[in-house]
Structures are given as C-alpha cells and as structure tokens.
Amino acid sequence: MLLFHFLFTIVSFRYGIISTGLGDEMRYFLDYVVILLIIFYGVRPKMARLDRKEQVLLFLFSAYLIGVYAVTLMPFRPLSHLWSSGFSFSLHTEAFGDVINSRGPAMREVLLNIIMFMPFGFLFPIVQSELKHKKVTFPKITVYSLMFSLLIEFLQMFNTSRSSDITDLITNTIGGVIGYMLYFIIAKPLLNELKGENKI
Numbered sequence: 001m002l003l004f005h006f007l008f009t010i011v012s013f014r015y016g017i018i019s020t021g022l023g024d025e026m027r028y029f030l031d032y033v034v035i036l037l038i039i040f041y042g043v044r045p046k047m048a049r050l051d052r053k054e055q056v057l058l059f060l061f062s063a064y065l066i067g068v069y070a071v072t073l074m075p076f077r078p079l080s081h082l083w084s085s086g087f088s089f090s091l092h093t094e095a096f097g098d099v100i101n102s103r104g105p106a107m108r109e110v111l112l113n114i115i116m117f118m119p120f121g122f123l124f125p126i127v128q129s130e131l132k133h134k135k136v137t138f139p140k141i142t143v144y145s146l147m148f149s150l151l152i153e154f155l156q157m158f159n160t161s162r163s164s165d166i167t168d169l170i171t172n173t174i175g176g177v178i179g180y181m182l183y184f185i186i187a188k189p190l191l192n193e194l195k196g197e198n199k200i
Helices: 002-015 022-026 029-047 052-072 078-085 106-131 138-156 166-199
Strands: none
Touching: 029 052, 052 106, 052 138, 106 138, 106 166, 138 166
C-alpha cells in the first residue's frame, strides 16, 4: 500500500490530477486498479518467499516498472482510442526527425528517454542475478531493452494521448545499454565482492 500511495502521489502531480478535481482523477481509475492488482497478486506473493535483500531488489524493480507505466501509458484506454480514432494509429517512423528539424523540446525528450531506461539496464541484470541466478550479457540487455521499449511503443499506438516514435525506441535502448554499463562497472564488482565475503 505504501508503494501504491507513493506512486499515486507522484503520478497525480505529474498529470495534474490533484489540482484538476475528481473528474480527471476518475480517468485514471482503471490504471490504479491495474497497479493494485499487480502489487497484490503479482509482487506481494513473491515477497514472502524472498529474504530481505531480494525483497528490496524486487520492490525497486517493481516500483520502476510501475513508474514507467505511469509516465508512458497512463491513462491507458485502448478500446476508447480504437472507437474514437476509427482504428487509426499514430506512428512516427522518421528517426530523430524532431531533433533534426528542431521541433519542440526534441533534445529534452531524447535525454529523458535515455534516462528513463537507464534504471532498467542497471536493475534488470541485478534482479536476474540475485533472484533467478541468471547472467545477463551485453547482447541480452540490448535485446531486452529493445523489446521492452517496443512493447511500450506498441501499446502507445492504442492510446489517444500518446504516439509511437522510432526515436523513442532507439533512445530507450541506448538508455538501457548505458544503464548496463553502469551496472557492469559499479554494481557487478560490488556484488561479486560481497558474494566472496559471504563464502569466507
């Protein structure tokens, strides 16, 4: 519940829900329900089977994924979009077109997309290593970052307030790779050192 309350507050201020009244807040009701279901039926049962360190890792990664969902997809209304748009989709296929043509805050969006995926590249290999005892290599994190971004861009096609963009796909993947590099340089040596101390 604390996780949900924390994320609810962030998302509320992000989208102006608190200041615009109950009507706007109800637009996000189904999204809140989805988040609650994920927490109570997806994350919470797994927490009981983990030790404290693993619980913290799962909490952080789950909070990150929910935050990405909130920033990139909420409010998610695929059926409403299909009905109102006549089954048309918004898809931008020109890579870095807005940057090249200096349209709007293009560079800012590029940087934010890279930053948004850096935690994925950093946390995902840690979660895989500590919880599932699987190794994530550089090619794998590149593919995972690409697939995660592709899923987001695909779902954004069914959202009236969003549009899919090939630039986002590229920059998100770059962010995941940078995050993995930070993991490889900082986190991996520390984890290996801790594991070595535990064996002594």
